[in-house]
Amino acid sequence: MKKKDYLKREIKHIDIKTFNAIPIIEQFDKTAFQARNLARAARIYDRMLSDNDCSIILCLAGSLFSAGLRKIVYDMVENNMVDIIVSTGAIIVDQDFFEALGFKHFQGSPQSDDNELMELMIDRIYDTYIDEEQLRVCDMTVSQIADSIEPVPYSSREFIKFMGEYLKEKNIGKDSVVRKAYEKNMPIFVPAFSDSSAGFGLVYHQWKLKDKPKVSIDSAKDFLELTKIKVNSGETGLVMIGGGVPKNFAQDVTVAADILEETVNMHKYAIQITVADERDGGLSGSTLKEAHSWGKVDEGSEQMVFSEATIALPLLASYAYHRGNWEKRESKNFNSLLDKKGGVTNDTKKGFFDQRCRHS
Amino acid sequence: MKKKDYLKREIKHIDIKTFNAIPIIEQFDKTAFQARNLARAARIYDRMLSDNDCSIILCLAGSLFSAGLRKIVYDMVENNMVDIIVSTGAIIVDQDFFEALGFKHFQGSPQSDDNELMELMIDRIYDTYIDEEQLRVCDMTVSQIADSIEPVPYSSREFIKFMGEYLKEKNIGKDSVVRKAYEKNMPIFVPAFSDSSAGFGLVYHQWKLKDKPKVSIDSAKDFLELTKIKVNSGETGLVMIGGGVPKNFAQDVTVAADILEETVNMHKYAIQITVADERDGGLSGSTLKEAHSWGKVDEGSEQMVFSEATIALPLLASYAYHRGNWEKRESKNFNSLLDKKGGVTNDTKKGFFDQRCRHS
């Protein structure tokens, strides 16, 4: 088989506007097990959207956009159904930015001959194919963006803004989450940014420049920025698809806020769709009840759903979309808050640390 | 119940020297299902240790050290059973460095009252308790280390070296992986460094300094450094416990190396212990066969084991320890390679990119 025979059946992104999941979710709500958990999660999300005081953090992990869920997130961004994204490099760079450059993902098979795929430079994600040569173009575009900006440390959010600006200037990627977020002043954080196509681009950038000043990505700055948003928000809600670094990072921000402010609320709402399991002690499957012991997530409005995301997210998002409570929400423009000089109060709460920092 | 009543039963770390898993593993090898997969993984690890030309990358994700597996990794570092570690901030900072400061983890229950725990400032990981007040001391120690060094970007590896140096100077943490790695010039990478107690410390450091120059953590530099190690090694083998960012990061390095050198081998050996599953398309459970399509892992000497790590790693590590093939290995001192000026060839392979970089 030739490469073009493998790369034939394009993944098409699900459009939550074209079907109304309200009747399904309402029936799920009267049942049991995961159907009911999904309905409960959908209702909590709808409550977040109805709560004027609540900023919504969407955490995304797993190969979600290559699997056809990109447009769902795009619609959530466009319609103010989310205020902040925390995600992985794979989703934001290898998948969203990649498609913005004009490339596609393709349906494949988990029973492929992986040796043949490798020789054809086709990468496989379970039942999906990606053209590795196109991915290299994506890497190099990141590298070129790095070459074009001032060689200092950036938060991943700042760098992703440049990526959005790049798309807008080239007038490509109109269906891109990166571009839409840029246009709406909505922050996207990728705490493990170099663990992706972006990493390849930045490695090339840094390696080429040898001892000259270089762009770097400062993940501590990401953490500080997200913390500042929390400090300047009232309530917050977490919508988590998958676990991993985005889940932990976004949960932790209430603890970090504790360092910069005396009074900060836990996340008031939290939902997670995941197939991970608590029994290995890993973070991805740790319960939201457990997160309460850490002071991260409040009790009462939290729900985990045990389902693979491609099935559960479309139902949850379609429900919330068709409920329409997002219509009263406005863009929070958190990028403006973060980028404005002196916009964030910055007074050290000495007392807290004097009291606690007893070691050494 | 009072705090001290919860924090009573210390986690004790498993010592692979005190029992010999060879007879068990040899019997497992004649059976089926995961016992046989574990035996096969143990034999592949032993082959890595016997292969003079192979550098071994240990990837660690999940709450492994708080669960009693810290001494296993310490023994692997001390006895040259591993050459590079790629891990999470939770393991390296919240758990290893935390215990090096004199703190402990405790046995608890998954059925705890998480509200009471929160009020007592006790954090829970499944069936384990941590004193949140002690964790804050850990955060602040990281902050103090950041205050004490030149305010420039560092790779996580460089920063973790300062943490090891701190322990050695204070003469604490003799059983610490961070300290032992420092003493042996062995690199530890944490690609999502700020997603941990270290993140809290660095956020505090950066926030306090307002507009003054600050320490930052450059994860692209991590990627470049690990790539340089790959370029300067012959064969490589991956020993992966859990999935997440460490798995992806270490696998990707062969692709990244492709950018800096014309000829580089895939990882020759790869084993993974995980409970994750390939069916959600997530990276943590993606098969090593799939990784072959990406040009990351070679075929033939790879094995996944479906088991929670606390059961499988002690058996695997005890087998390899008692086989003794590590005795002929020497410390690779990769920190010296990375820290020496001009030690890494740095010539851009223009041709490669000219050929591939067709976009824009």
Added chain:
Amino acid sequence: MKKKDYLKREIKHIDIKTFNAIPIIEQFDKTAFQARNLARAARIYDRMLSDNDCSIILCLAGSLFSAGLRKIVYDMVENNMVDIIVSTGAIIVDQDFFEALGFKHFQGSPQSDDNELMELMIDRIYDTYIDEEQLRVCDMTVSQIADSIEPVPYSSREFIKFMGEYLKEKNIGKDSVVRKAYEKNMPIFVPAFSDSSAGFGLVYHQWKLKDKPKVSIDSAKDFLELTKIKVNSGETGLVMIGGGVPKNFAQDVTVAADILEETVNMHKYAIQITVADERDGGLSGSTLKEAHSWGKVDEGSEQMVFSEATIALPLLASYAYHRGNWEKRESKNFNSLLDKKGGVTNDTKKGFFDQRCRHS
């Protein structure tokens, strides 16, 4: 809390007629991972319904009816979307027959105080409650039915027919699968019949009668009867929800048919919705590809879906219902075939066994 406070929120059964899953499934079909697998399974089921020559065996395991999926199966039976059911005693007796007697299932919580529940005689299934006292009534009704019939061995199918007749005579349970199947001459097999409320009833029946002749349930007769159906059908398709005994039993019938006839086809179509996993070697998660090695399931039209059933089955069934291909199907009346004297050819194929039976 009192018993009536626990047993307040009734489980309501999902009605697939009230929402149309076609647009969702059609979009899932263009994506990846489990959404696509679900779409593929739905299309295969629709193909079974369109194939004039195909008899459809529905295998049900897990606590499906107590969780709100009972009406889905009722609608499938009523509309000739299934021709044979193979299930567990829990579903057919404890849940379907139980509700037919006028009892209900209730929404509860997995975090209940199970000791209090026990003292109140409330049984819990994950997040569902059942009144144990009502369940005892169900047990005893089975016992009374046994008392009222001739004391000989029955297949579970024959006994379940008496249960359907009982409901019809009392004119209760109009929404019952047992009653509707009885009315439509559709066989229901429960190969492990005594492992349920029926078992309690039969134990009581047998124990009371001491040495007198008793009703017994002959599971070998079940197997013979299902095999006869296979022998008298052309093609067969399996729709499996969960794994367990029903999956194995129904798959095995092609091998058993091999014993009674020379030419019999493997199951031409096979789909399964399950959260089980192949890596423990258990039957519930074993792949349909593996079933091909046994000569059970044909290649090409089989699909597993990794999803908890309460989410996936309503979508799959609604899709097939609204596609309407069942409209051309008629009731197969397999009970008439089995109950008619001499209706099944019965000539021993001596040659087969002479050839194979080489032992002893």
Added chain:
Amino acid sequence: MKKKDYLKREIKHIDIKTFNAIPIIEQFDKTAFQARNLARAARIYDRMLSDNDCSIILCLAGSLFSAGLRKIVYDMVENNMVDIIVSTGAIIVDQDFFEALGFKHFQGSPQSDDNELMELMIDRIYDTYIDEEQLRVCDMTVSQIADSIEPVPYSSREFIKFMGEYLKEKNIGKDSVVRKAYEKNMPIFVPAFSDSSAGFGLVYHQWKLKDKPKVSIDSAKDFLELTKIKVNSGETGLVMIGGGVPKNFAQDVTVAADILEETVNMHKYAIQITVADERDGGLSGSTLKEAHSWGKVDEGSEQMVFSEATIALPLLASYAYHRGNWEKRESKNFNSLLDKKGGVTNDTKKGFFDQRCRHS
């Protein structure tokens, strides 16, 4: 490849006497997650063995014996480490009796060409191969046993006794659990007996005899017999490997006993090794805490271990074997109890049913 090339590497059964898991389990006990759960389960099993008043029911599900765990169970039977077995037809007939006839299981690969296997009459279980032609011999041997006994209903236990007697008379299968149990008067129950190679044999037996009297398997009698054992025992403990029908059947017996006696204790001890998960509401993964709500399992001495059985059972069994507390135990000879006329009190407790049986 030819058939003999596939069937080359025999599965060898693990011998728990040859390695001592006490030091490993004792270290696991000081840790967390599943290592600690396994240690706790091992200690509970050891406590069962030390409790003079406790009868131990071993529940076995999954393809355990084909995977190399047969000798572990043999040693448990021989050394009075178990008093009753409840299992599946696959384990007892297709695997134990099959090997007793002189056949073997072989190591294979999950990536096999299943079509080629089918054509060669090789059956695959994950990574294991079975010769289908030999399995047919096993089926027919069961059929011959059925031909040779009085044509009446039997409990599976009674039929399995005939199988043990067959082996003893032919003087084959010295390492067989079926034969050893027969010799020790230890009952083996298989509640879904026909769902196995035994089913094929019995189908052939019944089909051949047309309208003549036939052997049948009465699973209600199984339930009654196991209930009688419970009634005549003091305390009971469950050791469950996998879930499925055996788990449910053995748990239910305390509820069934409630029907024959006024006072009966719940199972005092209960441990389970499984990879199943409670979140689908299925019985296999349902917690032992949930079983308490049903009045099946007592609180306090129960433990679930999330592990695939081939890894966990050898450690658990070796621990208990080397602890030596089984040495004081004697064979309970429960077969003698069940087979003796009038050995079981049989007085109907009318009051109970009069009180509860309010329906109809």
